[in-house]
Amino acid sequence: MSTRSRHICYFFDYGALSLYSLGSAISYSAYVFPDAWVNSTFHAYYISVAVLNTILSTSLACYSRLGLPFLHYNHDIDERFSERQSPRLSKVLRILAFAYPYLFDNIPLFYRLLLCVGEGCTNNEANSIHIQHTLLAFLTAFLFATHLPERLAPGRFDYIGHSHQLFHVCAIIGTHFQMKAIEADMVLRQTQLLATAPPITFNNTVGSSLVCVCISLGIICLYSLPLLYGSSETHPAKTEEKKCKH
Incomplete structure (x- = not known):
């Protein structure tokens, strides 16, 4: 596998991890929220914020690998990309890209397990x-x-x-x-959630996931484009060099 293909595969890996974080948020919104927080303001905006987090996660993870597309790298990336210039910063940004969505998704669970006392703690x-x-x-x-x-x-x-x-x-x-x-x-919690929790709809399940997939694919394409652009021009030049040597 070429270096460029490897980077693109990692971009898709980052997008998949971001989608996983949204799937966790959707499941937690439906079944894990403590009773005290069901139908709260935080619950109402929880999935919307989780969708934004997936966009941030995919963008930051891709940035941590190569920097900004066209500005920090192009088709010839052998000497210029973030992991070589600032490996520690690259590592920190990548950890942050996935730690932040995980921590946000688990706010209701952490409250339920660690802080909640009395009624409504599930x-x-x-x-x-x-x-x-x-x-x-x-x-x-x-x-x-x-x-x-x-x-x-x-x-x-x-x-x-x-x-x-x-x-x-x-x-x-x-x-x-x-x-x-x-x-x-x-x-x-089936009986109680059916009576008190907001209904599970297309918008807060499949719809949110489709939005995440489409935007993440757009981000991946944006970061992948500089790696693909110019490849058709590079090969003929190499062919001519080989002919001259013979």
């Missing part, structure tokens, strides 16, 4: 599963940010046990517990 069997998911999510972020354990023993974890492997394992297991917790809330 204390049920799903809470313990939510805690498992939350711990694994923070462990995932920790592994991604610290590059442990390979930093402690360079060369010993090149094939098995390095942070990127552990990061994906924790992310998958954490997502499993997240889905189990949402399913538990859906079953345990």
Whole structure:
């Protein structure tokens, strides 16, 4: 795979992660919000803000990789892109791009688990599963940010046990517990949510997701265009050079 293709594939990866964050927000809005916050002002604007967060997340993650399209890089990017110029800043921006939507999505869950006292706190069997998911999510972020354990023993974890492997394992297991917790809330709170929660509509589910997909694809195309532009002009030049050498 060429360097340019690799960057474009990562752009799509960032867009998919942003879509996942919106999916979490949609599910949390429907089933996880504590009773005290159902139909609140925050609940009314929660998904709209989550859609904006996906736009910010995709844009910031793509920017952290190459900078601004056409301004900071073009088709010939070998010497100019963010990861080489400022690797630490690039890493911080990428972590921020995905940590912020996650933290926003989980505001109602954090309140429910950590701060809420008394009536309307939704204390049920799903809470313990939510805690498992939350711990694994923070462990995932920790592994991604610290590059442990390979930093402690360079060369010993090149094939098995390095942070990127552990990061994906924790992310998958954490997502499993997240889905189990949402399913538990859906079953345990079904009667109450049908009576009190706002209706689940096309606009706050599929419609929001389609908006996210379309805008994220637009952002990905914008960041990918400089990598593709000029490729047709580069190959003939290389062909002529080869002919001259012969």
